[in-house]
Amino acid sequence: MARQNSLARPTRRVSDRPYHTMKQSRIAITGLGLTAPNGNTLAEYRQNLLTGVSGVELIEVRYMGAQPAGVCHFDPLKYQKKKDVRIGTRAGSISIHCAREALADSGLNWETFDKSRAGIYLGITEHGNVETENEIYNLSLFKHDTKFWSHHHNPRTVANNPAGEVSLNLGVTGPAYTLGAACAAGNLGLIHAAQMLRLGEVDVAFAGGVSESIGTFGIFAAFKSQGALASHPDPTKASRPFDKKRNGIVVSEGGCIYTMERLEDAVARGARIYGEVGGYCVNSDATDYVLPNSVRQAECIRRALAHAGLEAADIDIVNTHATATPQGDIQECQAIREVFAGCEGVNINNTKSFIGHAMGAAGALELAGNLPSFNDLTVHPTINVDELDPQCELPGLVLNQPRKAKRVDAILNNSFGMLGINSVLIILRYRG
């Protein structure tokens, strides 16, 4: 019952929306571009999510040897010159690929578009580790004499690098920056874009998240030291959220960037609309550097629901953040169990089981993997669950095989990160 009221045109009580009392523009997703370890287009990615194809493989990590990782195989030269690839960063190349694909997908007339009215908002977990490690390694070959340190180091490692490379490539003269939010960053890119569109700061946003983290041994080594780095004889089975024998994170690279517009603008130009921003929340645990907090996660989910004017039972798919760490998965399941208690129709899945943890790209990429469910009414599964951990048992978990859903009108996407940052984003089917 709540669904019919809320999705048709929500009747919202001010008390439900303490920080949103003014009338706001509706925000549409009108295009997307991605590169994931198991696909470089939405069609390829989705097909692999529905047929159980993992994108995790073994790579050589400096000082550590072979490790499972999610590697993207797009062609950087599709949209960049060789020189730009040489000077720029992997995150820059990923961002340019995704932004260009999103632009083409959006149908925007870029020739005539006022480039000062476009914004680029990209979530990142970290940036600069890859380039810094490479320079230090290079320096070690020259007795650590700093005259061998590259003058490219600074433009490669400034935090806005991925967004800045996109602005150079697309000629965007509006705001272009990154949002550092650990592994909650992918959702944050979209959330921030919705806010900027509603404020009228830009007319089109390129928004999402990116990661080049497989290029830094430090992230692998730190997870290893923390006891949170995945290992498995078969790399395609290394990322196994909710499985009893899960043993940690598969580090991945990737990116997903959406074009987002105010709905009235999108409708006026006859754009295809993938979905509409329903609601969102970003909050903080304020409890630990690393350990998640299920109470704050649940609070974040509830606030996002309230922001959207929805109830838990209105959600059809919950895409979990679960990274396959022993404790983290349990914490998130506790949060979901509490918020969605009694909601028998909700389907719960996990995309990291296919692609590993794409860090800053995770939230945006994982949302993309689920958006086609609005059309095909199919929920992609969580793979690699050979024996479900009883502490991760949830009624709606979609395990190992896709599931047909009676309806998919609302998708809730969880992304949580270190230092206790949580982001939850709800995307609705566009109904006119």
Place this chain on the structure above:
Amino acid sequence: MTKEECRKLVTEIIADIAPDEDLSNLKPDVRLRDQLQLDSMDFLDIVMELRKRHGIEVPEADYIQLASLDSCAEYLTPKFNGLAARG
């Protein structure tokens, strides 16, 4: 090392610095900037590669000597030969 060999080494570096450029018809007596899309950062890369690959130092005051392949050969060949002589 001959000046021709020196021009060849510099051209190899430029091929890596400016990989999109066609170097097959590079005129040795014409300024590199007038023939190729090279900016000041690219010249810093050339200086760095001379340092890394060949142990050649080019002080900032001498960057102007790298203007063309011919001026590079004129300036760098004695440096290469000096390094070779020192063993």
